[in-house]
Amino acid sequence: MNSPPLYQDYDIDGGPHDGGFNDDDEDDYDDTFANDYGYEDEDEFQIHTSSDAKNFERKSISRKENSINFSPVTNIASTKSSVRNITNGSGSTSGNDKPRILLMGLRRSGKSSIQKVVFQKMSPHDTLFLESTNKIVKNDISNNSFVQFQIWDFPGQIDFFDSTFESDLIFGGCGALVFVIDAQDNCVEAISKLHQTVCQAYKVNPNIIFEVFIHKMDGISDDLKIQIQQDIQQRLQEELADHAQDNQIPQNIPIRYQLTSIYDHSIFEAFSKVIQKLIPQLPTLENLLDMLVSSSRLDKAFLFDVVSKIYIATDSAPVDNTTYELCSDMIDVVIDVSCIYGMKDQNDSFAYDEDSSSVIKLNNDTVLYLREVNKYLALVCLINKSNFDKIGLINYNFQCFKQAISQVFEVRDIIQAQQKQKKLLNTSK
């Protein structure tokens, strides 16, 4: 896959890896400007562009090959990227194969806030103080071998379908495109932009999954919510139908709409659904969960990614918002309590380990049960109190489930290794 140079320094669990830049060049006075409210942890990402005023000639050029950084600090960056160029060129990095989730939408629609709240655990209230994004901000999420992807947060002001950008490189390897619409704003402009985005992205990559987040739903009454969603849905369908002929794209591109807000769990749930589509093992996981639910007489079971609180799979029973919220909150409770009482060693331990488990009995005759599956995953189930008497059976079933999950991982690893070998063979030939 031909992918642009990436700066993959940010992991959701690890924070910046190469955070050791010394800002020695700057004078002391710069410290006075350091009290930003912006969060500058991520790395900027470069798009391949050509833009030059001297010859005024538009030509697609690869940015990295043509730019030279001279300052000592930027030299580090260019070296890093050149190293990545090499590795990317051989196609041997798994990071290259990670699916991409693009966050697009008009300015101020809440893209950066979503990214910060879901993946960087920023408090929703603090997102008010975010700077406007002026570059594509790339965030590498690799919590576990199931949830591995990159999030690209786009600045809303820039038209990335312009000929100065190589849309193949942006949309080519992309798994899902999340278009964020501000529900509190006039959505006419947003819909025309969405339409344009869908058409262009579909042309480049027909396999792309389109998701529309109708965002900032907090403070809007339920009736209005449905009305807004219908309105947007209808308008987009009309636009797509009107221009389907001109754009040579099918009328019925599947687009999923979700109502979201960063102030509640809706954004996590919406993101869960986006990410689930990017997990090839999802049917297997769902089957396993179904079996567990039926054999242990559970009401509902979620397989959670602990760090992001996104559920990567659930059983086939319909998901109820409140159930999801309860289970999601339970993870927070477990981690919080574990931080206070459950640390074995003060220094190097993580609040979530193989001994983590929790039972919370609610007053409505239901029990919340949490078990650790692996370092990153947790199984959270909702059980009726009457069915919770045979805890041994549930634990036994859970062990089987855990084993099965690890087997899925193994198979996945084997397949990946085989693919790598094949690639190596191909390149050596």
Added chain:
Amino acid sequence: MNNILLFAHFCESDGPSALYCTQSIGNSYLNENGSRKLDGSNTDVSELNDTISKLDKIIIQNTEFVTFDHNMFLSSHQLKPQYISQFKSLSLRALSVEYVGPGREGPVLFGDDNNGYNFAYVFKIKDSKARGFARWFAFLLIDPSLTSLTMSWAFLQKAIFRIVKTIKIRSQEVFLMENSRHQTNNLTSNFLLHRTSSGAAPLTADMFRQKRTQGPLRVLPLLLQYPTFFKELHEWSTAILKAFSEKVSQLPTISECEQIKTTRPIKSLHQLSDLFRTCVTRSFNQSGASPVLSNGSNTSSPTQTKLELSPDTLHRKLMHILLYNVIVGNQIIIRGDDMDLCENVCEILLNCVPSACIRMIRDPSEYQPSYVANFLVISRNVSLPESQVDFTSSLLLDLQANAKGLRNVYVRYYGDTQTTVLGLSLERLCYQRYLETLYIQNARDDLSEEDHYYLYYRYKQKQEVVPNVDLEQSMLTCIKEDWLSKAKLLVKAVKISINSSAVEQLLKLLKLTTRDLPILRYWSTGLWRKNT
């Protein structure tokens, strides 16, 4: 010169775009295009705009500020329509694409041979009404040549940083002022107040809409409370463009570079000695024994010839003769192909004697006798008639240079040389760095001079000795002061007694010999002249 300094910003609604542009246009271009009347004397702005609208190379329209110099500098907010999109994409690349170090602020260079190169300096300033209280700006200098940009990288970085610093400090002051004012006024719409007083109170939908419907962000003069901001910016930009174009025009051509290489300035005795040594060694290796020294009295002696077979001995002898002649006040005639080099060598030698003793003539049309000039820098076409020049009291230093630098050194001197105390200390300066190290390493004084120099050459073969110019300068000054005071004492001694007893006593006291007497006499001539 045709350079453009662009001031770009990240517009909250439209993304990156050009904000202000200063262009420098060479007068030759204007003259070619029949715009002679643009000379700054009494040009009307509207008239000017009419003229420049017809000129293709000028990218701006509706000029706001003009400065006339050798070039014309025009500034405006508006670009000609055909250039707008190009400059927008240029701003986009600088502000939204290029990777600019940590903190996302700083200089960056990008571009390619086809489209030209750009130096960009990206920075952000505080604005209490902007999202995240930050607004992004960039300065962009556009030039077709990578070399000129890289050569002036340090200059551009420094110069633009100075402007950026001014703007940032200003914005910071205004930002703090506005915040404190908001806090005292207890305005509910203040975000900061919300944050500090009521913790993390969510913004209501109304407030959101209110903020959204706000008009465009404040323009810079208003934001910085700096009404003449763009006028100042024009002046800053003009200064930068002017300095940049001067720098670029000063860049040497390839042939000039070679020239520079050959005439790399010599800064110290040490360097002079090293230069001579390489020459002597080279010519020695090429022709076996080279006639570096033409010393009438000594050449016949077979032992002397044998000794001179070593280039190191030759070099030492050369330095010894040269320095001896300098300090006793014999006439030094420096002749060579490269006059700059000759003058450079002369300067180094002048440094060894008190300034009052110097009578130097540069590049005379004919030979000047020693009572007129004791230092003479002459070109090769000036003849040195044997009848006029007495080589027993004059020394000819012939520097044979070609395009690649000094090739050979030739010294003609028929007089005698003496080993003097001052001569020795100056000779040691030629090897000072080595001697320093050696003294530290060995901490012994029983090494003879001969041992020193032998060890020096061995040492030199092993590693490159870095000369310490400053140290040498100060040592030289000390030596000169010391000997000037000695010369003063001599003068006093001569005044006291008519016979030579007092002088002899003085020499004994100063641990000098009669060989040093000519030096003291010569140096005292400087004193006399100083007094009169």
